[in-house]
Amino acid sequence: MGPIIFAIAEHFEGKIRPITYELVACAQELQQHHSAKLMVIIIGDDIETMALEIAQTTGTDVLALHIPGLNSYNGEVYSSVLEQLIAQTPFTYMFIAHTTQGMDFAPVLAVKTDSACITGIEGIIFGNNRLSFTRTVFNxxxxxxxxxxxxxxxLTIQPGMFTVQDFNPDESGGIEIRSLASNTRLTHSMGLVRSRTDNQTITEADVIISAGRGLGKKENLDxxxxxxxxxxxxxxxxxxxxCDMGWLGYQQQVGITGLTVxxxxxxxxxxSGAIQHLTGIRGAGFIVAVNTDPNAAIFNMSDVCIVEDLTSFLPVFIEEFKNALS
Ligand SMILES: Cc1cc2nc3c(=O)[nH]c(=O)nc-3n(C[C@H](O)[C@H](O)[C@H](O)COP(=O)(O)OP(=O)(O)OC[C@H]3O[C@@H](n4cnc5c(N)ncnc54)[C@H](O)[C@@H]3O)c2cc1C
Known part of the structure; x- marks a missing residue:
């Protein structure tokens, strides 16, 4: 068998997460410079329907690793079954989502297979007969x-960076189902506790006023x-x-691990405008940012850039705005 590229599907509660298709789009971009067969791997218990959906949507072959009883993600199981698979079917590149799950098992797998691990990829460059990958750093x-x-x-792929076009395959990819036992359960998933609060508000708002760490202290939320x-x-x-500090609820968090608005x-x-935050606001109509740092990355995406201390700017702005409304 020739070189293989693996893309590891991400799914939750019986639904494929959109990042899975971004991994396929990204891997197909890589295939333009690296001749290899692409195969999507999906891991879990009840995965046949999802495997079929991926194969039909993308036209890519899917290997479904059926692990009886694995109803939710377990990093230890993922890395151990993938290690078993790789021992039989070596790969050249493995694409994993740069999400909480992906970041959990990708480095483990890289160490186990003596592979390089490049995380948070946002682009692929081919030059001088060499493939390289880009990621933003320093926020x-x-x-x-x-x-x-x-x-x-x-490779872990930053969500939102590789556009998924319609795959329009001529025919569905094939599906192979392999049942594997995983005995290495040092950790057990105890289930998920959902936030009780309604998270529709920021996704439905016409105007969002968002606060970041530059707020300084909780009282400034006022x-x-x-x-x-x-x-x-x-x-x-x-x-x-x-949200991590508990000043606001997670249902208010904007970004890749929060909400897209x-x-x-x-x-x-x-x-500051870290990529994980900016990914959540790509669909915003008009962006205004207040930041003391003129080089803050948020300004690259803003329509209006205000280089000011928010604690002095906002009171004046609010007052002037009220005057203009009255
Ligand atoms: C897997 C993963 C997922 C993540 N998901 C998300 C996500 O969904 N959403 C998210 O937001 N982040 C997410 N992050 C975190 C992200 O990488 C950044 O750390 C985070 O967005 C930074 O938040 P911030 O801009 O509020 O803070 P900082 O980066 O600390 O920026 C604070 C900014 O405030 C400015 N400032 C300071 N004082 C003032 C003042 N008085 N007036 C005006 N400006 C001031 C500073 O110049 C600075 O630019 C994620 C990270 C990882 C690794």
């Missing part, structure tokens, strides 16, 4: 170009709510650190 202020010097490479109150159909959003106006206060 989006610089782009790093990386290539591997090993025969096998594990300024964010005051500004939001000036608009109808508005909501308060947040970058991840604010598309308001008419997105007002970012004290947010």
């Amino acid at each position: 989006g202020k610089a782009v790093a170009k990386m290539s591997s010097s090993t025969d096998t490479t594990v 300024l964010i709510y005051q500004l939001a109150d000036l608009f109808s159909k508005s909501a308060v959003g947040a970058s991840r650190p604010l 598309s308001p008419n106006l997105y007002f970012a206060c004290g947010i």
